[in-house]
Amino acid sequence: MAQVLSDAKHLVRLALLFLAGFLLFLVIRAFFVPPGFGEFGHFRTGTLQDVRNNTPLHFGGRASCGEADCHEDVTAALATDSHARVGCESCHGALAAHAADPEIAKAATLDELDLCSRCHALNPARPEGYTQQVDIEPHRDGAACSECHDAHEPSS
């Protein structure tokens, strides 16, 4: 019995060593696991806020164009026409900065032939019924699109 107990001392030392190693692991872990990790899954919860807050907005959305004293006349005309579903920024580009401050951020000038052709040029892959398709070059015969068509009121 005495022999067994004296041998058990080795086991106690081993156990203490394991315990020390485990505690060291916990300390290191506390340093390396970022705050908020694991709250809702295997990720840092703060990422949701980071992605949400650290990406600037470029497209203001069509609602930002039709405010009073801005372009409400255009949005009103557009709403009743066949381009009603087309967002302002679909053609005019990202304009959140312009909506925030109309003075410093002017809308970009448009390459209307390119823009119109994207939807209205004949293309066998384009489904019929959503856009009127024309063979652009013979159709325009050297003229600019806006000489005949108003993109804000295409049906008129």
Added chain:
Amino acid sequence: MNLDRRQFLVEGTAFLLLTGAATRAWPFIEQGRPQDAPGYDFSQHWWAMFIDIEKCIGCGRCVDACKVENNVPPEAYFSRTWVERYIIPPIDPEDPMAEILPIVDSPNAGRDGFPPKPTVDGSKSFFVPKMCNHCADSPCTQVCPVGATFRGPDGVVLVDKTYCLGCRYCVQACPYGCRFIDPRTNTADKCTLCYHRITKGLTTACCEVCPTEARVLGDLRNPDDPIHQLLREHKVHVLKPDLATGAKLYYNGLDGAVR
């Protein structure tokens, strides 16, 4: 700190049996739900998108809008969304057993539109907008060795850029080819479903500019969201359902040739 015997046993056992992270999560799990993020309760949303192939006219405005909105590198192979054109030749009546090979192209990711392409007579062709499927059980998040990419409680798959190592496991794991390594930061990059927009009540940039409403963002946890009606009125399908990824891009008019 005053503990009665029962409380001591419960918390002590939880501490011993759970990892440190799980110990912190335990109170929330007991309460039954995650708390609110300020101004946006991510437990109340489950984002998805409805994509109508029969309405996509291949204008490429979505690709352009995504690049601008999210400051994505301009090269075509760094694209968070892109549009593919499928051209499927007809079955040859002389040899109906012959394999039909679809021709797929996406010039500049579709950003500049699609110039008409000569096709075999009788071919069918259509456009397929592609982007991250925001899978509920995504293979890309399962392989991340550092927990830098994940599917959030609102169903959006995101990347934690501060912890991404750039190891590219997730790029390989995505069955839809939706990830790439951002050359500027050497971290994984992908569609965030415009998380900075949808959490503020706006729609995604691609949906905002889509002239035919071929793309519609939807919140499946909101019973009043129009996406429920769209899903009810169309016969929809997801890409690669055999992989059981829980993909949440619902395609209307998806041809079997689309991969």
